[in-house]
Amino acid sequence: MTDKNNRTEEMNVQDKAYMHWLYQAAGMGNRRFLEELARLGTPETVYQMMQTGLLESKLGKQYQKKIRQMIQFTQGYDVLGAYEGMLARGIRFVTKEEQDYPAKLKELADSPYGLYYVGRMPDQSRRSVAVIGARECSEYGRHMAKRFGRELAEAGIQVISGMARGIDGISQHAALRAEGYSLGVLGCGVDICYPQENRQLYEELADKGGICSEYPPGMAPRALLFPLRNRIISALADAVLVIEARKKSGTLITVDMALEQGREVYALPGRATDLLSDGCNCLIKQGAGLITSPQELLNELSGTCSAKESCRQQELICLEGRQGQLLSLLDYQPQSVQTLQIRYEEKYNEYVTIPELLNELMQLCLHDAARQVCGSYFMKSAE
Amino acid sequence: MLSAVTSGAVYGIRSRMIQVEVDVSHGLPCFQIVGLPGSAVREARERVKVALKNVGVKIPPMCINVNLSPADLPKSGTMFDLPVAVGIMIALSQIPQQAVRDTLLLGELGLSGELKPVKGVLPIVQEAARHGIRRCVLPAENAWEGALTGTIESVGVANLKEAAAYLLGEKACGNVEDKPEAFDFDAAVRRETEGSRLDFSDINGQESLKRAAEVAAAGFHHLLLVGPPGSGKTMLARRIPSILPPLSLEESLEVSAVYSVSGLLQETRALKTQRPYLNPHHTITGQALAGGGRVPAPGIISLAHRGVLFLDELSEFRRETLDILRQPLEDKQVQIARSSGTYVYPADFMLVGAMNPCPCGHYPDPARCRCTPYEVKRYLGRISGPLLDRMDICVEAQPVEFQDIAEHRAQESSAQIRERVMAARERQRARYEDCTFRFNGDMSAGEVDRFCLLGEREKRFMEKVYGRMRLSARGYHRILRVARTIADLADSEQIKEIHLAEAACYRQAGGKYWQA
Numbered sequence: 001m002t003d004k005n006n007r008t009e010e011m012n013v014q015d016k017a018y019m020h021w022l023y024q025a026a027g028m029g030n031r032r033f034l035e036e037l038a039r040l041g042t043p044e045t046v047y048q049m050m051q052t053g054l055l056e057s058k059l060g061k062q063y064q065k066k067i068r069q070m071i072q073f074t075q076g077y078d079v080l081g082a083y084e085g086m087l088a089r090g091i092r093f094v095t096k097e098e099q100d101y102p103a104k105l106k107e108l109a110d111s112p113y114g115l116y117y118v119g120r121m122p123d124q125s126r127r128s129v130a131v132i133g134a135r136e137c138s139e140y141g142r143h144m145a146k147r148f149g150r151e152l153a154e155a156g157i158q159v160i161s162g163m164a165r166g167i168d169g170i171s172q173h174a175a176l177r178a179e180g181y182s183l184g185v186l187g188c189g190v191d192i193c194y195p196q197e198n199r200q201l202y203e204e205l206a207d208k209g210g211i212c213s214e215y216p217p218g219m220a221p222r223a224l225l226f227p228l229r230n231r232i233i234s235a236l237a238d239a240v241l242v243i244e245a246r247k248k249s250g251t252l253i254t255v256d257m258a259l260e261q262g263r264e265v266y267a268l269p270g271r272a273t274d275l276l277s278d279g280c281n282c283l284i285k286q287g288a289g290l291i292t293s294p295q296e297l298l299n300e301l302s303g304t305c306s307a308k309e310s311c312r313q314q315e316l317i318c319l320e321g322r323q324g325q326l327l328s329l330l331d332y333q334p335q336s337v338q339t340l341q342i343r344y345e346e347k348y349n350e351y352v353t354i355p356e357l358l359n360e361l362m363q364l365c366l367h368d369a370a371r372q373v374c375g376s377y378f379m380k381s382a383e
Numbered sequence: 384m385l386s387a388v389t390s391g392a393v394y395g396i397r398s399r400m401i402q403v404e405v406d407v408s409h410g411l412p413c414f415q416i417v418g419l420p421g422s423a424v425r426e427a428r429e430r431v432k433v434a435l436k437n438v439g440v441k442i443p444p445m446c447i448n449v450n451l452s453p454a455d456l457p458k459s460g461t462m463f464d465l466p467v468a469v470g471i472m473i474a475l476s477q478i479p480q481q482a483v484r485d486t487l488l489l490g491e492l493g494l495s496g497e498l499k500p501v502k503g504v505l506p507i508v509q510e511a512a513r514h515g516i517r518r519c520v521l522p523a524e525n526a527w528e529g530a531l532t533g534t535i536e537s538v539g540v541a542n543l544k545e546a547a548a549y550l551l552g553e554k555a556c557g558n559v560e561d562k563p564e565a566f567d568f569d570a571a572v573r574r575e576t577e578g579s580r581l582d583f584s585d586i587n588g589q590e591s592l593k594r595a596a597e598v599a600a601a602g603f604h605h606l607l608l609v610g611p612p613g614s615g616k617t618m619l620a621r622r623i624p625s626i627l628p629p630l631s632l633e634e635s636l637e638v639s640a641v642y643s644v645s646g647l648l649q650e651t652r653a654l655k656t657q658r659p660y661l662n663p664h665h666t667i668t669g670q671a672l673a674g675g676g677r678v679p680a681p682g683i684i685s686l687a688h689r690g691v692l693f694l695d696e697l698s699e700f701r702r703e704t705l706d707i708l709r710q711p712l713e714d715k716q717v718q719i720a721r722s723s724g725t726y727v728y729p730a731d732f733m734l735v736g737a738m739n740p741c742p743c744g745h746y747p748d749p750a751r752c753r754c755t756p757y758e759v760k761r762y763l764g765r766i767s768g769p770l771l772d773r774m775d776i777c778v779e780a781q782p783v784e785f786q787d788i789a790e791h792r793a794q795e796s797s798a799q800i801r802e803r804v805m806a807a808r809e810r811q812r813a814r815y816e817d818c819t820f821r822f823n824g825d826m827s828a829g830e831v832d833r834f835c836l837l838g839e840r841e842k843r844f845m846e847k848v849y850g851r852m853r854l855s856a857r858g859y860h861r862i863l864r865v866a867r868t869i870a871d872l873a874d875s876e877q878i879k880e881i882h883l884a885e886a887a888c889y890r891q892a893g894g895k896y897w898q899a
Contacts, residue, residue, distance in 0.1 A: 135755070136752075136753065136754075136755060136756070139747070165755075165756060195757075197756070197757065334747060336591070336779070336781035337590075337591045338588060338589065338590050338591055338781060339781070339784075341590060354590050354591050354594040355594065355869065355881065355885045356881070358591075358884060358885040358888040359880070359881040359884040359885055361888065362848075362884035362885070362887050362888055363884060365851065366844075366847050366848065366851055372888065373747060374609070374740065374746075374747055374779055375609065375777050375778055375779040375888070375889070376591050376778060376779035376780075376781065376888075377747060377779065377781075
């Protein structure tokens, strides 16, 4: 009995090794060709045919070039060794034909034939939201990404994003911090950390969440691959939330894909004057769901939209006297000390000197109520 | 016959008295100069020979030997022409040896016998005064410089003939320039400060920048200004000398000596009465900045001695150039070693750096800045950490608002700020009377522990700051130093929480500033 089990597993490994070989050798993006090959039999049969030179006669002249490429790729390629080596490095490979392949992705017209992943793939029985946005984000965006990442994770929602710098990485990081699950979809091999600065996030994702890519390990990041991986981000999610985006932004490519795939699109509004919120405001104008708090999004997802819950009060730290007054002037947009000085005078009719103001602000910082952004700029704390 | 004339030479800005000994005796006709003469000194032979001939002194066919003593010091420059010529005249018994007693002679000769100005007169005359010299005979154009010390009689002569006539006591025959008037230093300083066109009241808004400048000036802290283009960083830096205490006579002599050696005193024909303000372009070479050359000359940092050295666009300077500043910032002087000896120039300046926060200059304004966090990080990375470490105060300029330009609130004048700065400096002077340093900005870590004592409450506060801001030991000391100055400005011996809090705001966020 055990012997038989072992055998099937071995078969599986061997089968998958050949699948993996086929996926790489026949070119990942070439669906037609892959379908033709699948008709001929199992990948192993195809391998034998190729080695014996039968392939060309079976497929016909139009694939001559492709077959030559396959043969070229296979020269010196150890099918089993390469696959097992990859497994040893903790990288898994899953194909469309398998159970583990995300069902949501399968629906996709141009779903990848195979997926590489590290860690684990999202739990298909749980809900997922893609939190995406600009790489160069504002302090407001940073704050909101953190908040959404954390609160969605706390509510058991899986956060999917692109592990890019800015909104993507921040929301994923926050989700992991809240002991939630997060999946990073890369535009390069899963063994490559791009961007480099997200090294810590990359390792945490591999450990507590997941990282996946349709490209084989070792594939270097290339600009044209990133829009393609966006379709996977939106496909894996139940809804897409845009935190911050300019009018012409890569984020909006993901949104287009999401709409094509029939995913819900939500956007966080910003001020009309903020270039970084232009994209979001535009989306809302076009009919995207307007979201101002994680709770709202959770209600939307569970289909129980209740207006009374939508405005969740932020617990305000109660501070007395001037510190409290000053806190009411602070915003999620960094303001310089001089601006605060002028605004304070306008509102409370009292002139505060710079040293006094700096003292109060520093006290607020120590109370975790405010944050010093750069030397002379202060904002409300994002924590 | 033998003669001896006193002259002097400059090494760095320190001077040495040089005895010019001349011997004229029978033998094969020759004229030689010994005592390690440089090429300019060797050429004095030709200039002196022709000049003497042209003023009617006949040189007999004899053996002339000139020795510049001490003979082991290399000599350079043209100031020995006059003493050599006068020495020969004494040796030929045309002037009595007695005539040059306690007299310093300096000057370059032209072929017709006219005297031309030389560099470094001020430090030589200062040194001469210490050696008991009572008068100096100088080229007419240098006479005022000789008079600056006030202790030595300075005589300006136009040519060799006049010089000889003066030394012989025949004042009437030449038109020897009258002794220049004694220089009224205090009046000049007052005139300078009152007449200055640059004042802090010119700057509208930018309150936090002005405050930081005040603190920096009071404690002699180096200052780093960060801000978008056109936010007034340069404008502020240009006005920092106006809130520094006026130069004292002692300081002025130090500064003027450097300028004299560089030949820059000629333009103003007076002691420096204004604190130097130097703003070299960012393409400057290390040598121009620190001083150098085959025969070393003072660099920009020495010219900024006792004043402000402003480095605009700090991140555009070459890294190696900036790294040269590290040692002078520590030692307050710069040493240049050459085979001919080691030259020391003073370099005790206040460093003010200005830079944009990112390549485009608009960070953290998301509407205008499109730099990636990586670019921003790299931009700061161009400045070496050790240099940034020396900048106690880091402050940001914000873009100027329209109201700031249009609205003319009454702004504090430089004089008002200067008063506070001087009071704070007076406190420091009293406190550090028997220390080797003068200002809070110069305190080392050990001295910080000695002079910046904190109460229980303040200690608790700093503990919180330390944890929250993730300070290093160095950052901690920096905050204490600045807090000490802020307390001095507030006329408080005790450093209080409010002082510490403000100082903590000025800390350089360093890498954190540009957090992604």
